[in-house]
Amino acid sequence: MESAKPQKIYSIHVLRGVAIIMIVFSHCLGVFKNSNLIANSYLFSFLNLFAFNFTTFFVLIAGFLFQHLTYKFDTKTYYLSKFKTVVCPYISVSIFCFFFYHYQYLSGLPWYSSTEPNVISSIIRMMLTGTQLLPLWFMPMIIIVYLMGPLLFYWSKKNLIVAGLIAMLWVVMFTKPDFTKPFLNLLHYGPVYLIGMMLKQNYETIMKSVKDNLLLVIFLFGLCFFIPFAYRYMDYFGIQNLYFDTLQKIILFILALYFLDGLNHKVNEGKIYKFFSYMANVSFPIYFIHEIIVIELERQLYMSPMGDIIKTSNGELASLGAISFLVSTLVISVIIANIIKLVFKDKAKYLIGGMR
Incomplete structure (x- = not known):
């Protein structure tokens, strides 16, 4: 157990900003729904695959x-903090979704029934699965991880290098499940959380290993990216039962830590750093509210004279549109x-998550 306050790791702060931008971008790409986009456009396919699953970055961080x-x-302080900054905004954003996106469905149900769907059971089901709004699938799973805090604290005092390496193999073998299955998502992303712990515990050793084997690490990242990319265009590629997207993001995360390590040893005042630092500071509010904005922007575009763009089969146009949406x-x-921060001040964290 570390006894002294450690130095702030600025590279992690920047990567939080990168992660939230890419998560939003993946949902903006999803606005363009033509099923032929990936087949017709290598550019759109590349952006789609690269932006996908940056949730892994959040879990690693x-x-x-x-x-x-x-x-x-401290167990009590830890649980109280997570309740205020994670559970409370999850509840508040969910209430918004129930009124604005599910009211018509819920209003047609009885409040309670032991034999048929009802308001109470439907709300409980959505809260337990995060299906009330696309990005909220993550919340039930990560809340379970936070509930495991004391156990994770116990593990943090053990040597995690072997467990971390096994976890990297596990995320390839155990395919990422459906969004609506939090316990199966826990089995996929729980080991990713453990890998994040291992990376910090062995940070200096891992950075030295990356430096000594940089080309190999880059090659592994390229391989993990190329295999699922090529599989989109080749039948019987032989990887149907393997899942490389999460491992791809883990390797990218390690490479990013290596290339950004210099930030941890100097005063950072550049405009690029300040931008990503600010995005990291507002990452929780963005996470909780961005999909609502995407839905409304998509609705406005659909009703406009340019509404047909959403169904375009032109990958370059869809890519440009997704960047504009982003x-x-x-x-x-x-x-x-x-x-919201201006109006509610310190109470804003209960509504949309904390802002640093």
């Missing part, structure tokens, strides 16, 4: 920071987050 902050772990969504999300 969470595990990394848990290990980083074990010096001040910029618009981020700007509007930040504005809304700051308005």
